Amino acid sequence: MKQYLVKGMVLSLVLAVALTAFVPIESYAASQTSIKKININTASLTELQQLPRIGEKVAQRIIDFRKENGKFKSTTDLLKVKGIGEKVFASLKDRITV
Numbered sequence: 001m002k003q004y005l006v007k008g009m010v011l012s013l014v015l016a017v018a019l020t021a022f023v024p025i026e027s028y029a030a031s032q033t034s035i036k037k038i039n040i041n042t043a044s045l046t047e048l049q050q051l052p053r054i055g056e057k058v059a060q061r062i063i064d065f066r067k068e069n070g071k072f073k074s075t076t077d078l079l080k081v082k083g084i085g086e087k088v089f090a091s092l093k094d095r096i097t098v
Contacts (some may be wrong), residue, residue: 024030041071052091058083064082072098 027046036057038047038063040062048059058081078084 035095037095039098040075040096041066041098051095053088054092074098 009090026088038051040048043062045056045063047061048054048062049056054062061081062078069080072078075098076089077098078096079086079089
């Protein structure tokens, strides 16, 4: 009888540890999906500066490019703006939309 009790306690402990191991993963996934995307066709200077690696000068270039060339047709059009290369684009592509 004692063996069954010990086995049950060990099984309960293993199950509890296994279940708690998945909580951070779910929390991380939920936090990643809750990031609000910024529309590069309508965003203000301040909103654009919320993007990673986008300061005031580059944000202003995005707005100027938009005024001169019309709306961006796709997010990759952002690569046409001076100061936005492949590395910068890669850091913000999941946070922008058109």
